[in-house]
Amino acid sequence: MLHNDVLRRLRYALAINDTAAISIFKLADYDMDMAYLHAIMKKEEEEGYLPCRDKIITLFLDGLIIKNRGKQEGQKPGELAANARLSNNDLLRKIRIAMRYKDEDIIAILNLAQFRMSKSELSALFRKPDHRNYKPAGDQVVRNLLQGMVKKYRSGGKGASTSSVVASHSPATKSQRTAQGKNEGTARKKENTAPKKTDSPSNSVWGKV
Template sequence: MIHNDVLRRLRYALAINDTAAISIFKLVDYDMDIDYLHAIMKKEGEEGYLPCRDKIISLFLDGLIIKNRGKQEGSTPQVLEAGERLSNNDILRKIRIAMSYKDDDMIVVLKNANFRISKGELSAFFRKPDHRNFKPAGDQVVRNLLQGMVKKYRPDATRSANRKSSDKTNDRSKTVAKDKEGQKTNSVWGKVAKPSR
């Protein structure tokens, strides 16, 4: 899962606007440029899209930890060096700390997205990489955690999105026309003219 998606979904789940996002970066002494922020919020293929670097998503998550839990005396967020990578396990760990989630909380949030996981499976993601029970987290886990967070913190947005999707389906079905014999045509745009021979 690319970091742009993580940033975009996390901001949506927690309703973090541009001003709040920039203030979160300031908590870790990073001056986020608004144009760059907009560029990394775009989807791949959109004009002006730029990839979100590992350093940026790491700083944002560290800033979110400070915003939600306060700054720890004597500790400064570790800035990733060029070439250092932030794994899915690291992302899960930082979200867990920022949101003060315990194992049960994470299991419930994942369940919101219809993703079932046991405590044992979950704890394997938070082991040290050299631990025999360590397990690398896949994109699916991060994606479902963020989706579960949207359902937890923005239930109205989820319901309205489902309603819009349902309305579109109903609108499409209403536009299916019938031909002279009363048979439904295949086009959602109405009767398709027969090609001239």
């Protein structure tokens, strides 16, 4: 999967605009040029497209980790070695760390994209490459995780939360269905009266960056 697509879908899922994206790169000690950012956000068939290098997507993910978990004192973000490649497994690991996902969270988000994966299958993706149970992650896993994140965070509040997806496998009782109906009615009223969101840093999942 092209790193351009990963960056574009991550930004969309988390509602990260240009200003916030540049600030995230800055957290990883990288001064991102706006023109270059726009070029790597383009699709291959678009004029002015430039490929997003492994180093760039790594810096962005490291910036997300620092934004969410804080920067460790006395330590600089690790730079990807020259000619080194960021594997899908590494990419998934960085997203997991940045978003503080547990195995159950990732499985639930994959379910939002109609992609089923068992806990043992998922664990194999996070093993060390020399582990006997290690499995390389395919583009399909990354693509569906990003799609699930879009549904979770950008569906106007209709995306299922992790807890509700996990709980949905158990049949609801009559009292639970009644309570759920009342909650949904209240949520719809709030949604109808709530001000419309704009694409600004404050509306990002990350808040003001």
